[in-house]
Amino acid sequence: MAKVDKKDIRRQEIVAAAQAVAARDGAEGATLRAIAAEAGMAANAVLYYFGSHADIIAAAVQASSGRFLEKLAEAADLNMTPTARLAAVICAGTTAGLDDDVSRILYEYWPHMLRDAEQRRIQEELTSAQERVYREIIDAGTSSGEFSPLLDPAKIARTLVAQEDGLVMDVLAGSATSEYVLDLVGNLAAALLGLKAEALLQLIAVRGGSVPAS
Template sequence: MAKVDKKEVRRQEIVAAAQAVAARDGAEGATLRAIAAEAGMAANAVLYYFGSHAEIIAAAVRASSGRFLEKLAESVDPDMSPTARLAAVMSAGTTAGLDDDVSRILYEYWPHMLRDPEQRRIQDELTSAQERIYRDIIDAGTRSGDFSPLLDPAKIARTLVAQEDGLVMDVLAGSAGSEYVLDLMGSLAAALLGLPAGALLEHMGAGQHRARNGEL
């Protein structure tokens, strides 16, 4: 039987506490004292497990980033056509992080990368991973003849990630609804990839139906 690493368990509990506070009170509210209180610990005890408040926050953002990418991976399966995969990833990218505050946490700390090199590295790694996911789908669709890209595939992938990031911010701020955002994402992708918009949007609608019914 594998030995439980109690220190690592405690570290994970502290990270979860930091995520909970950041989602509830924002980045500015996720102080060392607030995180410690959420974890049921004294502030100085928390620093036994992490060297600094910045290290805790970096771990929390990294964990949120990892969970977001897991959600993208969970949205697809090998039997999907490139069009269905594209629709699933776009649907997951714009909505999957909203149900458990993953997207909210990532956006709370997004401005920090302007000043914090570690936060910038985490955000850059997430963006690169998102781009690779889109690029792989675009390449597969181009090989199969489903897609006829109007731009370099790398540029399309970057554009889709940037559009997705901006639109999710609108959803989080309450200035746009998920259906509107999905329609914009699908319409843009279809135009860039030479796809009939209706076919892609139909796949996205089916993905939303499955998600609402707990099938994803």
């Protein structure tokens, strides 16, 4: 039986506490003292497990990024047709992180990459991974004859990720609904890949991401 590493467990608890505080009170509210209180520890005790407050935040953002990518991977079932996979990943990319605050945490710390090299690394790796998911689907759809890309596939992948990133911020801010965002991204993807928008939007609706009538 594998030995339980109590230090690793405690680190995970601290990361979970940091995520909870950031989702509830924002990046500014996720102070060392607030995270320690959420974890039921003294602030100096928390630093026994992490070298600094910045290290805790980086671990929390990395964990949130990893969870988001897991949801994308779960959606991108290789047994589906490329068009169905595209619909599934659009749904996951725009809504998967909303049900458990993953997206909110990532967006809270997004501006930090302007000044923090570690935060920038995490965010850049997340974006690259999102792009790879789309690129693989686009390549598969092009090979099968389902897609007729109007631009270089890498540019299409980057465009779709950028649109998702900006539009999900609107959902979090309450200025747009998930349905509206799914409609926009679905229509954009269809136009860029030579698909009938109605067909792609229907697949998105089947995945549980209902979209408004055009």
